[in-house]
Amino acid sequence: MNRLPLKIILILLLVLGSGSMLVSGQNRHQHRYRHQHGVNNSSLLVVVSSFSDYASIAERIAGSHASVQYIAHGEQDPHFVPPKPSYAMMLKDADLWITTGMDLEGWSATLVDKARNKQIMDGAIGFVSVSDGVKVLQKVEKADRTEGDVHLMGNPHINTGPLNWKVIATNIATGLMKVDPTNASDYQANLKAFNDLVDRTLFGDELVDMFGGEMLARLLENKALFTFLDKDYQGEKLTGKLGGWLKQTESWRGKKIVAYHKNWVYFIETFGLEIVGYIEPKPGIPPSAKHVQEMIGVIKDQDIKLMLVASYFEKNSARMIEEKTGVQAVFLPLFVGGIAEVTDNFQLVDYWIDQIDSNIQ
Amino acid sequence: MSGYGPFWHSICAGLLIITFAGGFVEAQDTIRTIPEDTLYQRILELEHSLNEINKTLAEQNQKNEFEALMEEADRLSNQQEEHKVDLSKKYFSGVRQQQGLNPNISFGMDFFGAISSSNASSITEPSDISYGSDGFYLREAQLGLEAPLDPFTRGKAFLSATPEGFFVDEVYLEWLNLPLSMNLKAGLFKSEFGFLNRYHDHALPQFDRPRVLVNYFGTGGLGGSGIATNFMLPPVIAHASSLDFSAIYGNNPQSFRSDSTKGFMFTGQLLNYYDLSASSYIEIRISGAAGINDLPGGDYNSYVGSVGIAYKWAPVGREKYRTLEWKTEYLYGYREYGEGAHRSQGFYSSIQNKLSPRLWLGGRIGYSELPYDPSQMEWDYAILFDFWQSEFVLTRIQYQYNQRNIVDRTEVSGPYPSDHSFTIQVCWAMGPHKHAAY
Numbered sequence: 001m002n003r004l005p006l007k008i009i010l011i012l013l014l015v016l017g018s019g020s021m022l023v024s025g026q027n028r029h030q031h032r033y034r035h036q037h038g039v040n041n042s043s044l045l046v047v048v049s050s051f052s053d054y055a056s057i058a059e060r061i062a063g064s065h066a067s068v069q070y071i072a073h074g075e076q077d078p079h080f081v082p083p084k085p086s087y088a089m090m091l092k093d094a095d096l097w098i099t100t101g102m103d104l105e106g107w108s109a110t111l112v113d114k115a116r117n118k119q120i121m122d123g124a125i126g127f128v129s130v131s132d133g134v135k136v137l138q139k140v141e142k143a144d145r146t147e148g149d150v151h152l153m154g155n156p157h158i159n160t161g162p163l164n165w166k167v168i169a170t171n172i173a174t175g176l177m178k179v180d181p182t183n184a185s186d187y188q189a190n191l192k193a194f195n196d197l198v199d200r201t202l203f204g205d206e207l208v209d210m211f212g213g214e215m216l217a218r219l220l221e222n223k224a225l226f227t228f229l230d231k232d233y234q235g236e237k238l239t240g241k242l243g244g245w246l247k248q249t250e251s252w253r254g255k256k257i258v259a260y261h262k263n264w265v266y267f268i269e270t271f272g273l274e275i276v277g278y279i280e281p282k283p284g285i286p287p288s289a290k291h292v293q294e295m296i297g298v299i300k301d302q303d304i305k306l307m308l309v310a311s312y313f314e315k316n317s318a319r320m321i322e323e324k325t326g327v328q329a330v331f332l333p334l335f336v337g338g339i340a341e342v343t344d345n346f347q348l349v350d351y352w353i354d355q356i357d358s359n360i361q
Numbered sequence: 362m363s364g365y366g367p368f369w370h371s372i373c374a375g376l377l378i379i380t381f382a383g384g385f386v387e388a389q390d391t392i393r394t395i396p397e398d399t400l401y402q403r404i405l406e407l408e409h410s411l412n413e414i415n416k417t418l419a420e421q422n423q424k425n426e427f428e429a430l431m432e433e434a435d436r437l438s439n440q441q442e443e444h445k446v447d448l449s450k451k452y453f454s455g456v457r458q459q460q461g462l463n464p465n466i467s468f469g470m471d472f473f474g475a476i477s478s479s480n481a482s483s484i485t486e487p488s489d490i491s492y493g494s495d496g497f498y499l500r501e502a503q504l505g506l507e508a509p510l511d512p513f514t515r516g517k518a519f520l521s522a523t524p525e526g527f528f529v530d531e532v533y534l535e536w537l538n539l540p541l542s543m544n545l546k547a548g549l550f551k552s553e554f555g556f557l558n559r560y561h562d563h564a565l566p567q568f569d570r571p572r573v574l575v576n577y578f579g580t581g582g583l584g585g586s587g588i589a590t591n592f593m594l595p596p597v598i599a600h601a602s603s604l605d606f607s608a609i610y611g612n613n614p615q616s617f618r619s620d621s622t623k624g625f626m627f628t629g630q631l632l633n634y635y636d637l638s639a640s641s642y643i644e645i646r647i648s649g650a651a652g653i654n655d656l657p658g659g660d661y662n663s664y665v666g667s668v669g670i671a672y673k674w675a676p677v678g679r680e681k682y683r684t685l686e687w688k689t690e691y692l693y694g695y696r697e698y699g700e701g702a703h704r705s706q707g708f709y710s711s712i713q714n715k716l717s718p719r720l721w722l723g724g725r726i727g728y729s730e731l732p733y734d735p736s737q738m739e740w741d742y743a744i745l746f747d748f749w750q751s752e753f754v755l756t757r758i759q760y761q762y763n764q765r766n767i768v769d770r771t772e773v774s775g776p777y778p779s780d781h782s783f784t785i786q787v788c789w790a791m792g793p794h795k796h797a798a799y
Contacts, residue, residue: 073639075678082675084642085601085634092542092593113515116542116593123512145753210427211434218438228437233430234423285751286718312678314718338678 049098052336053159074337083110091115101129104156128175148282161266204243328359464508467792471563542593551584553605573707573729585611599633617652626652661697684715705730721747
């Protein structure tokens with residue numbers, strides 16, 4: 001048996017090391033600005049969010065006062081974002097760190113511990129939990145792993161519900177006002193404009209002008225909006241005055257669909273679809289052949305109209321179900337930036353609605 | 362819709378009747394005295410008044426209808442379930458319910474069965490069992506505790522039970538966010554050295570540690586009681602850089618002291634991290650360790666240095682299904698003795714390829730000279746399949762060939778044969794602890 005030639009190994013490692021540095025140097029610029037919205041200006045507040053959806057809202061609230069960056073890519077599984085050292089570097093200089101605040105971003109604890117930034121630790125002035133005040137759905141009744149990857153605090157995919165955006169925006173505005181009180185009036189004004197835009201995009205101008213967005217949001221959240229709109233006003237049903245996304249999706253209400261994962265619960269709550277089954281047997285557990293067969297049975301038995309799949313999931317199971325049942329699978333980006341043409345939350349929901357509308361049976 | 366509507370209608374109708382009736386009587390007296398155009402003008406005025414009254418009435422009705430709608434909307438949007446008195450309800454005090462302050466508790470098990478062509482039963486160190494003895498073994502049951510201690514520090518403890526007894530793997534507290542971008546650790550811990558030294562056995566990318574690490578630092582890795590610092594450096598030469606130092610008292614007979622009370626071991630590491638793209642990165646680690654060795658006759662020094670490079674590709678959006686990871690580390694040892702020094706070296710290179718969400722295919726090649734006798738050496742080759750039933754249950758099958766030119770080791774007697782081994786490992790974890798490798 002021969003001894004290892006030391007010189008050859010050292011040369012090999014040097015070549016590998018210098019090659020990697022060369023390659024990385026070429027990509028460095030690309031990385032530093034990959035996630036960044038706005039301009040790079042040292043006088044601006046540095047706002048970093050876990051997801052692009054929060055960044056999109058933060059940009060509207062912060063206006064010209066902040067440079068907004070985000071960590072997870074729009075097409076990435078939000079549960080499994082690698083806590084890379086370069087992300088810790090992003091957080092090192094952050095004035096505001098925005099996360100869901102539930103247990104979705106399990107990876108964020110490692111980053112925050114590595115970032116050496118007291119201001120963004122839990123409870124500190126620069127930390128914002130955007131879920132605070134959101135009416136959380138699917139709270140856990142049975143907290144053990146027989147239910148798969150359970151989220152102990154309830155379903156954390158709050159970005160899919162447009163009504164939640166107003167709560168998210170309020171929390172972000174609060175955070176901005178705390179770290180930058182001199183521009184508080186701007187943040188308040190931007191928040192008001194954002195909330196109004198959400199209301200008008202969701203309910204349409206006419207209803208918002210009549211009843212106000214807050215009242216309509218409460219009705220929708222209480223599942224009483226359509227009961228209310230069924231009433232007569234000046235000899236006509238109020239439903240006739242409905243506009244926006246809810247008008248576009250009026251025909252969906254009550255239709256049954258299946259989904260891959262529990263990503264869409266806030267979306268379907270808003271738009272009245274009903275999810276009767278999941279391609280995953282349990283959250284986080286990949287579908288077995290047997291479970292796929294069961295789902296095919298469910299789809300045939302229950303007159304299912306559509307399959308909703310976040311685009312980061314594998315497509316084989318959904319395609320197989322599609323072939324066997326004829327029900328369309330729609331693969332949708334879960335976050336802003338998941339596809340190039342979607343650059344903010346409103347475009348994202350526009351895209352979802354267009355895709356679902358053209359495929360739902 | 363409105364309670365006022367009929368009333369206003371009645372009043373208006375009465376006024377009109379009175380007006381018209383009065384007008385009619387008056388008209389009888391004056392009809393011949395009033396000019397015709399004045400009478401017409403008056404009718405127009407009355408008609409205008411009537412229209413105004415109707416308009417006001419309609420507006421009032423509309424307002425009333427809208428107010429009623431708002432009231433209804435308010436009721437619907439705020440309706441809550443009626444609060445009922447429930448006599449079966451029990452009340453609890455919070456003073457005895459402080460579980461919320463308990464640390465995060467995890468319990469991991471590492472179990473395996475192995476067969477070996479050599480069946481050298483004298484080799485009983487946990488990592489050596491796979492190619493030492495045939496049978497089933499519990500390598501480790503580990504209890505992990507983790508919690509913030511106060512606003513400034515975190516505490517972690519990992520206690521393990523093996524067939525040889527109970528051990529404290531690591532127990533330390535860590536101060537975060539100190540000046541100079543520093544974190545400071547104190548307690549019993551494994552030092553930052555290369556890629557794998559801080560991994561607990563159940564989290565290793567292969568069943569066992571590469572032979573070069575075992576030969577330099579033992580199966581438990583390089584660790585001990587002491588303090589360690591970690592500095593985040595400005596990103597000048599990399600996208601992220603950090604510098605680690607530790608000073609520890611530890612038991613490390615392979616390269617340093619077996620008596621942990623006699624002299625410090627010092628370690629240091631520079632980590633440079635480079636993003637190649639959104640989906641890939643390279644990490645380079647340069648590590649070193651220094652201390653006094655065990656050789657009789659004087660306080661002779663030992664030094665171990667390493668250079669490691671790791672590449673990972675995890676395509677954004679598809680990382681759940683495809684990942685490729687490659688690690689290579691070269692180690693060099695310098696061990697003084699009376700007449701000179703032993704210079705030894707070794708390396709390992711491993712690859713992990715995720716084939717599907719549950720299945721990984723991996724392999725490793727390694728070479729190692731013994732630090733106290735570089736003329737003795739071994740190669741190790743391994744190929745393995747990992748099946749992740751979920752994030753918390755792993756089944757691994759590993760075939761390994763160790764080709765040895767070793768006749769004598771300090772910790773075992775007799776020839777140390779080459780060996781084919783086949784291992785089935787099952788690891789599972791209860792609780793929240795997951796390794797946050799990136």
